Amino acid sequence: MRHITTRLLTGTALMALASVPAFAQEVFPDPAPGADVVVIDQVILGNVFADMNVVIADTEPNASASAIATGNISTAESIDNDIDFDGVQQQDGTVSASTSLTGGSVYGGGNGASSETTAYGNSATTSTSNGSTFHYVTQTSNNDVSADSTTNLLVVDGVSANTTAAANVSQHHNVNGENRGFQTQTGNANVSATTTGTFDTVTDFAALGSVATGNSHLATGSTTTSYTGAVQTMADGTSVSAQADATVAYANNVAASASAAGNSTEVDNEWGFATLGRDGSEVFQYNGAAVDADSAVTLTNWTGPSGSTSYGVGNSALISNIGSDTGLYAVQNNQGQVSATASFNGGVSPDGSVGYASATAIGNAATAALCRTCGPDTTLYGSTQQRNDGNIVASGTVNSGLGGYASGAANAIGNSSTYQSTAANQ
Secondary structure, eight states, rough: OEHHHHHHHHOHHHHHHSSSSSSHHHHHHHTTTTTTEEEEEEEEEEEHHHHHEEEEEEEEEEEEEEEEEEEEEEEOOOSSOOOOEEEEEEEEEEEEEEEEEEEEESSSSSSSEEEEEEEEEEEEEEESSSSEEEEEEEEEEOOOEEEEEEEEEEEEEEEEEEEEEEEEEEEEEEEEEEEEEEEEEEEEEOOEEEEEEEEEEEEEEEEEEEEEEEEEEEEEEEEEEEEEEEEEEEEOOEEEEEEEEEEEEEEEEEEEEEEEEEEEEEEEEEEEEEEETTTBBBBBEEOOOOEEEEEEEEEEEEEEEEEEEEEEEEEEEEEEESSSSSEEEEEEEEEEEEEEEEEEEEEEEETOOEEEEEEEEEEEEEEEEOOOOTTTTTTTTEEEEEEEOSOOEEEEEOOOSSOOOOEEEEEEEEEEEEEEEEEOOO
């Protein structure tokens, strides 16, 4: 039998949440004798930088820019067999990615203008089908991770910009088998994602988004039994920030979104027992980072619904499942300030469109959702322990100008815990 033992709390963190058990322990069965075995040990000491600049001299039907920077990356995939993945990753140099798409106009080709900008300190992914996934990862990010995207054009029919940054990323996937994973993720530096778009005219749509996460984990399964555990820590004094700004003179359907999280763990499963954490081996999340999500949309003349959304959370634990028993056991401690700010400023709207701004800030969020389709006797169970000592601030501003409608919402929540079990027709 495999034993995984991880110390959760020491020093001031233990004092902050003294009722948390000192250790999290998992006992997993051994992989099959013929399993594919992968052992990874990666350390990056130097800086990693990816930069792409695209300049439109006059007019083009399509244009795109992409930049991906990763300190350490490892991927293991198997088919019709067990896979046993053990990975250790440490990022000591800075990691940054940037794109720019500037110049004239992009329209008439159907695909418009787009950019993808991604920066990860450490990334590990494991998957298999018709077998068992064993995914054990230890990731440490000791230096800043940033992604930045700038789009500055005259006329575009459609434009999208997606900017993503994370200190540590761990994912494990399974189809028709078992999905067993345990990750220890530590972030000791800052994470930022910034998207900026400036246009004279947008005739179809503009969608700009930034996502920044300290520690990120995702497990997915279909016809899969899933056991997942995680210890995620963002150190005191660090920061996680996401910013998205759009400025357009003549606009149609413009949206900007910013999402920032200190720690995030998610299980998305169907047709099999699934649990995120277990009794006595709870998922543990500690966030000491200042978390900030900021989005803004400024339009001089606009049609079509347009606006900005911001979402900030210190710790997030989410599990969703269809048709089988589901559990969530989580211990969450947020010590950092969480801020979400959204704004919309519109001039004239000839068709009376809606301008909106929505901001949500949460210290700790734990959510378990079970759909009992084809499983009327299935059960949802678990426990959540949450402590929030940081300030939680959500704010928004809406100015719809002349002829437009205004819609705004701001929600600030210290701790949120939701367990929901529904039938298919509910």
